[in-house]
Amino acid sequence: MFRKVLKGLGRSALPVVAAFGLIAGAQAADTVKIGSFLAVTGGASFLGDPEKKTLEMYVEQINKDGGVLGKPVELIIYDSATSPKKAVTFVKRLIEQDKVDVIVGGTTTGETMAVIKEVEEAGIPFVSLAGAGVIVDPVKKWVFKTPHTDKLAVEKIFEDMKARGLTKVGLLSGSGGFDKSCRKNALALAPKMGVEIVADETHGKGDTDMTPQLTKIKNAAGVQVFLYCGFGAPTSIAAKNYKQIGMTIPHYQTHGSASMRFIKGADGAAEGVRLPAAALLVVDQLPDAHPQKKVASAYKNAYEKRYNDSISTFGGHAYDGLFITVEAIERAGSTDKEMVRSEIEKTAKFVGADGIFTMTVADHLGLRPDSFVMVEVNDGTWKLLE
Numbered sequence: 001m002f003r004k005v006l007k008g009l010g011r012s013a014l015p016v017v018a019a020f021g022l023i024a025g026a027q028a029a030d031t032v033k034i035g036s037f038l039a040v041t042g043g044a045s046f047l048g049d050p051e052k053k054t055l056e057m058y059v060e061q062i063n064k065d066g067g068v069l070g071k072p073v074e075l076i077i078y079d080s081a082t083s084p085k086k087a088v089t090f091v092k093r094l095i096e097q098d099k100v101d102v103i104v105g106g107t108t109t110g111e112t113m114a115v116i117k118e119v120e121e122a123g124i125p126f127v128s129l130a131g132a133g134v135i136v137d138p139v140k141k142w143v144f145k146t147p148h149t150d151k152l153a154v155e156k157i158f159e160d161m162k163a164r165g166l167t168k169v170g171l172l173s174g175s176g177g178f179d180k181s182c183r184k185n186a187l188a189l190a191p192k193m194g195v196e197i198v199a200d201e202t203h204g205k206g207d208t209d210m211t212p213q214l215t216k217i218k219n220a221a222g223v224q225v226f227l228y229c230g231f232g233a234p235t236s237i238a239a240k241n242y243k244q245i246g247m248t249i250p251h252y253q254t255h256g257s258a259s260m261r262f263i264k265g266a267d268g269a270a271e272g273v274r275l276p277a278a279a280l281l282v283v284d285q286l287p288d289a290h291p292q293k294k295v296a297s298a299y300k301n302a303y304e305k306r307y308n309d310s311i312s313t314f315g316g317h318a319y320d321g322l323f324i325t326v327e328a329i330e331r332a333g334s335t336d337k338e339m340v341r342s343e344i345e346k347t348a349k350f351v352g353a354d355g356i357f358t359m360t361v362a363d364h365l366g367l368r369p370d371s372f373v374m375v376e377v378n379d380g381t382w383k384l385l386e
Contacts, residue, residue, distance in 0.1 A: 031074045032335055035100030037090040039107035042082030043232050046261040048107040050315030051129055052077060057306055058322055068329055076100060084114035091115040095122045101335040104321040106130050109177030116143055125341045127321040131256060132181035136364040144344055144364040146320040148372060150182035153254040156276035156372045158193045166225040166250060170199040170217030172238060174230035182229035182254060198223050210241045218247050225249055231256030236265030243269035259312040263377055276372040278313040278354035285384040291351055299353045313354055320352035
């Protein structure tokens, strides 16, 4: 079924039928129910919107191709609007009222962490689409995730910095869950990797001017390179403020900025920014022999044809989460929650849009640092560096 869906979406796309909080696809008494809560609106909408579109597009195609276990799939999506409080409300509804079989969602770390207690107590498989490593470290029985972690990103960034002879870092972080986790890992990994954090600044939620913090970083003794830990609109603000105060040291961000919306929002100030990203972001630049080339290209072509919009790695998180779950249900031959959870945990060499996953009892992500590629903004788009 998996290969059939890819092939089908390479040929055509179907009309959108879902609305927020409603069921997409065929409605039937005997169905496979996949629940989701996504930040379709709010500060993380640039992540949640492509996630929603991806889930809708592929569930429609799955149903067109016969469903899962011979049953149609019901996709129930709620817009959490980037609010952890709303996320908890909607997860309770998905579990208690909608009685979903699995949950694929959770756009941000804050929303995801807020619902883990509900998911664990209910005993329902949950594949998060959020970035911070704390989601799966330590391992939680019912919780998995598909995006690369902030720790993997920081490791990749520090390796790239050191290869360029850059070891003295000025760090700026936001106040969100991902931002804080990224900062924590940067501070912890720096001494282990031969890097020194010579400036450590933070900004508050909703801040639209980071020049005071960036000025401190610019003036820090010995600073050689700037790293921003965050996602959403603040990533573009940081880039614009960096340029406005005349900073010229190399500028790094994380995979939280891996979207054309970051580049466009920075109004030209993103030029030269480097970051680690899933190979999907530069799929057209990958060699034909790259193991993700076929899958990622099919996703890119289908998404762009359907929505007339550029792909982002965030939509890829949803693609991977959906198909890891669907294939686990098919292997289990059932929607029994423990059986499905166990099969997700056994995911091996799953070639997705954003990475190649091998999960274990001790690893509910299943990605390695080499699943990242380094990219740089060049002439208003992404350029593969390796």
